[in-house]
Amino acid sequence: MKILECKGCGHIEFDEAPDKCKVCGAAKSAFAENPTAIQKPANPAELTEGDKKHIPQIVVVKECGLIPGGCCTDVHVKVGEIEHVMTDKHLIRYIDYYLNHKFISRVWLSPEVCHPAAALHLNVTSGTLTALENCNIHGNWLSETAI
Ligand SMILES: [Fe+2]
Known part of the structure; x- marks a missing residue:
């Protein structure tokens, strides 16, 4: 790709x-x-602390219930397995979402009030979901999952 x-x-x-x-x-x-x-772990089998702070964690909730009467696939993204800091000097600036490798949305994050996390409610029930986060110091990192 x-x-x-x-x-x-x-x-x-x-x-x-x-x-x-x-x-x-x-x-x-x-x-x-x-x-x-896009940054990658040097050794995917043995993630460093830095890798664990930046690789997005994706949680998909099928039929989340927010939108009545229709399917709603809720996609939560958290950065990362070890929660990334959110300060003025070091933060996750945004999380971008892609469906089947096409860009669909960006969530900007303000350090004073936002966790390093985002959520989207999709009206699709299948596909490849990619979450890409941007750390102001350590660059872009991504994860993918099937929904
Ligand atoms: Fe960082």
Whole structure:
């Protein structure tokens, strides 16, 4: 899977650049392939404390009940297994959601009032959900799950 980064704002898209950046509005030409734009654990079998503080944890709640009369798939994301700090100097700036590797939403997080976490209520019952978090110091990290 190709990792494409917007040179305007750092937003990540997969495989194909959109006509316009969905975050900053930059033109398609602002996207360039950057295989290192997303951090990975050096050894996935032996995660470091830093890995555990940044890899998003995804919890899917099927039929959460918030939206009456319809399916509602509730997708909770927490960063990370060891909770990441949220201070002015070191924080999770946002959590981006993708469905089947297409960007669907960004949740911005303010350090004074937000936990390093977000939730979305989706009207789909299947697909691949990707959560990508951005730490202001340690960059982008992602997790994926089937919903
Ligand atoms: Fe961090």
